[in-house]
Amino acid sequence: MVSKKPSVEEKELELKRLTYQLDFLKIEINAIQDTIWRFIEITQTTKNWAVAIWAGSIGLLLGQQDLSKYLIFTAVLPMIFWYLDAHWRHLQRKTSFREMKIREFINDERLLKSFEERKIVDFIVYDPTGRQYSGMPDAENFSSRLRTFRYPELLWFYLPMILISVLAEIIFIYVPVK
Numbered sequence: 001m002v003s004k005k006p007s008v009e010e011k012e013l014e015l016k017r018l019t020y021q022l023d024f025l026k027i028e029i030n031a032i033q034d035t036i037w038r039f040i041e042i043t044q045t046t047k048n049w050a051v052a053i054w055a056g057s058i059g060l061l062l063g064q065q066d067l068s069k070y071l072i073f074t075a076v077l078p079m080i081f082w083y084l085d086a087h088w089r090h091l092q093r094k095t096s097f098r099e100m101k102i103r104e105f106i107n108d109e110r111l112l113k114s115f116e117e118r119k120i121v122d123f124i125v126y127d128p129t130g131r132q133y134s135g136m137p138d139a140e141n142f143s144s145r146l147r148t149f150r151y152p153e154l155l156w157f158y159l160p161m162i163l164i165s166v167l168a169e170i171i172f173i174y175v176p177v178k
Contacts, residue, residue, distance in 0.1 A: 014118035050081035075165035093143035098130035
């Protein structure tokens with residue numbers, strides 16, 4: 001069986017398709033970068049709100065002698081914000097994983113093969129959140145909620161607030177006020 005050679009119009013159409021797909025990869029990279037920056041802004045805002053609400057709660061409870069025995073409950077606030085912050089980090093890591101996969105595609109033989117075949121080979125175009133990687137061990141490990149919850153940046157930000165709340169409760173319960 002003799003294979004038919006593509007005509008000039010078919011070659012041009014294939015080249016346009018490849019160019020279009022590569023342009024979409026550029027758009028996807030920009031979308032990923034914008035998304036990552038948005039997540040960074042959200043996590044910073046989460047931290048700001050955590051400090052404001054936690055400090056305000058402690059100030060409110062310390063201002064009322066009969067309420068100071070409830071200081072222990074202010075430890076819950078940083079825990080909630082810690083979880084929220086870790087959730088946003090989890091989403092950020094999923095997006096970063098997709099960016100990493102694009103970098104791998106651009107730097108391995110699949111890009112060259114794509115130019116040879118005039119279409120993207122072995123790669124899905126435009127998946128900024130990396131849904132195609134759901135359930136894959138590498139992706140799950142890279143962006144797991146537990147991993148993001150244990151980030152040192154989060155640990156050293158929220159844990160002191162929790163400890164201060166607990167210590168303040170212990171001080172107000174066991175240290176007599178004259």
